Amino acid sequence: MAGFPTGVAVVTSLAPDGTPWGMTCTSLCSVALDPPTLLVCLRRGSPTLDAVLASGALAVNLLHSRARATAELFASGAADRFERVVWRADARDCCGPHLVESAHTIADCRVTDVHTVGDHAVVMGGAVAVAQLCAQQPLLYGMRRYGDWAESAEESHLYYDFIS
Numbered sequence: 001m002a003g004f005p006t007g008v009a010v011v012t013s014l015a016p017d018g019t020p021w022g023m024t025c026t027s028l029c030s031v032a033l034d035p036p037t038l039l040v041c042l043r044r045g046s047p048t049l050d051a052v053l054a055s056g057a058l059a060v061n062l063l064h065s066r067a068r069a070t071a072e073l074f075a076s077g078a079a080d081r082f083e084r085v086v087w088r089a090d091a092r093d094c095c096g097p098h099l100v101e102s103a104h105t106i107a108d109c110r111v112t113d114v115h116t117v118g119d120h121a122v123v124m125g126g127a128v129a130v131a132q133l134c135a136q137q138p139l140l141y142g143m144r145r146y147g148d149w150a151e152s153a154e155e156s157h158l159y160y161d162f163i164s
Contacts, residue, residue, distance in 0.1 A: 005142025010061045010074045010103075011040050012096035013051035014089075020082045020097045021051040024075035026141050027120070028060065036127040038109055041120045049121055052096075052111060058125055059096030060107040064136030065148035067102035071139060094128070104136045 012022035027041035038060055042049040052058045063071055073081050087097040095108035109125025116122075137148045 005140050005147070008063045008067075008071045008139040008141050008146070009040070010063060010070065010099055011042060011048060011052070011058050012061060012087075012099070013048060013055050013058045014096060015047070015051040016054050019051070020087070021048040022061075022074050022081065022097065022099075023048040023077075024071050025060075031124065036130075037112065038107060038125045038127060040123050040125065041117075042123060044116065044119055044121055049123075052123060053114065053121075055096075056111045057095040058109050058111065058123070059090060059098055060109060060125070061099040061103040062105040062107075063099075063102050063139040064104040064134065065139050066136065067099075067139055068146045070099060070102035071141070071146065090129075092129070100133065104134050104138060105130065105132045 006026045009025050009028050010022050011025045012020060014020055023042065023046060025040055025042065029039050031037040031039045040060065042052065070085055073084060085099055086101040087099050090098055090108050098106050107127045108129040109127050111123060112126045113124040114121055140147045
């Protein structure tokens with residue numbers, strides 16, 4: 001799957017004792033618009049998955065192109081990761097930490113379903129709120145390296161005009 005580039009997110013949640021947990025995730029997609037539902041795949045046995053399951057909630061922080069260091073930090077498993085990034089609790093205090101300087105968009109989700117598949121859990125999250133923080137390009141990962149769009153977001157409309 002290294003040849004299939006995808007966006008990069010950090011999935012975060014709070015454990016019942018209030019400890020923030022998070023991990024870098026590239027296995028993520030939109031499942032439905034009504035109700036708005038996201039799918040994330042999290043490694044079984046990870047403290048982040050444990051927090052998601054215990055709290056029944058998660059935040060999906062979609063990283064912008066200047067947040068490679070955050071992606072690498074949350075992939076490293078460093079115990080002090082939340083001490084090394086700027087984050088806030090979501091406004092309703094219901095889902096997970098918001099990585100406010102690293103994300104271009106954040107979706108707060110409630111867990112609606114979980115399936116175990118091999119060494120991962122497929123978690124369905126019903127979005128309760130989505131906030132766009134900035135207009136930065138998304139961070140991409142593929143071919144075992146990070147990158148971003150070759151064109152600017154302002155130019156992209158040229159490629160998406162529909163002929164009627």
